[in-house]
Amino acid sequence: MSRGRAAILISGGGSNMVALARSMAAADHPAEACLVLSNRPEAGGLARAAEMGIEAVCVDHRSFADRSGFDAAVTERLRAAGADIVLMAGFMRIVTPDFIAAWEGRMLNIHPSILPLFPGLDTHARALAAGMAVHGCTVHEVTSDLDAGPILGQGVIPVLEGDTPEALAARLLPMEHRLYPEVFRRFVAGDRRRVTLSAV
Ligand code: GRF
Numbered sequence: 071m072s073r074g075r076a077a078i079l080i081s082g083g084g085s086n087m088v089a090l091a092r093s094m095a096a097a098d099h100p101a102e103a104c105l106v107l108s109n110r111p112e113a114g115g116l117a118r119a120a121e122m123g124i125e126a127v128c129v130d131h132r133s134f135a136d137r138s139g140f141d142a143a144v145t146e147r148l149r150a151a152g153a154d155i156v157l158m159a160g161f162m163r164i165v166t167p168d169f170i171a172a173w174e175g176r177m178l179n180i181h182p183s184i185l186p187l188f189p190g191l192d193t194h195a196r197a198l199a200a201g202m203a204v205h206g207c208t209v210h211e212v213t214s215d216l217d218a219g220p221i222l223g224q225g226v227i228p229v230l231e232g233d234t235p236e237a238l239a240a241r242l243l244p245m246e247h248r249l250y251p252e253v254f255r256r257f258v259a260g261d262r263r264r265v266t267l268s269a270v
Contacts (some may be wrong), residue, residue: 074101074258077153079161080108084115084200085243086159086180086250091122093251100244101258104250105151107144125151131163141169157254158212167214175213177256180250181243184208194235194242204227205238205269207246209253223253223265244256245269 076094078087084106086185091103106119109131119126127147134140140163148156158179170177183193185208187200197205205227214221229238245267253265 073099073154075104076101076151076155076157076161076254076258077105077107077148077151078119078157078159079160080113080115081110081162082115082160084108084111084113084118084160084175084190085156087115088118088122089125089247089251090157090254091119091158093255095122095173099255101155101221104154107147108181109140109161115138115160123234130137137164137166138168145169145172155258156212157250159250164216169232170212170214174213175211178209178222178250178254179212179217179219180246181208181210181217182239182246184226185210185217192235194238197229198235198238199231205244209217209265215233221264222257222262223267225249225267225269226270 078090080087085107093099094101094103103124106124106126107117111128111130116128124207129143129147131140156177157175173255184206188196204226206224209223210221210222211219227242227245251268
């Protein structure tokens with residue numbers, strides 16, 4: 071059977087992208103990483119992808135007058151790379167409903183909270199402000215409702231005494247790096263059982 075072709079969309083350091091790409095480097099993985107695309111030229115993940123031998127490109131959102139122009143350019147890159155799955159990994163752009171519709175059922179995202187708690191930004195600070203004893207991350211399908219698509223897996227960590235948003239974010243990242251590859255591997259193999267991981 072031919073392997074799936076996954077494009078990974080990033081905006082920053084790309085540590086989740088690296089975790090996904092490392093996982094896909096296994097010969098028996100049902101997908102391979104065919105493209106890493108960033109909307110920001112300064113994203114550190116671009117160099118990390120290139121070092122791993124993955125095509126790495128920037129489509130700078132600032133070069134486009136509107137979201138649909140940007141999405142069309144991203145779509146063209148995805149098509150050229152032969153992508154059939156899109157993995158958002160710290161991709162900080164809202165895409166158009168048309169783009170989402172084109173990829174529905176084939177586009178995943180990782181969000182740094184236990185959804186449906188804390189959709190949107192500043193999740194770590196909001197979890198602390200709410201007095202949460204646990205925090206976590208969610209991998210979900212991307213639909214037109216922001217951070218509200220079907221949940222495919224969640225990872226949970228404790229909130230510790232004296233945690234700052236930065237400390238909590240740093241402690242959550244290793245859980246993200248475990249969860250996303252595990253969920254994606256199952257998803258691409260057609261296994262829709264949800265993944266739950268706990269460090270509590
Ligand atoms: C992760 O915490 C991800 O959940 C969030 O942005 C961060 C990206 O980190 N949306 P990286 O670029 O994968 O290192």
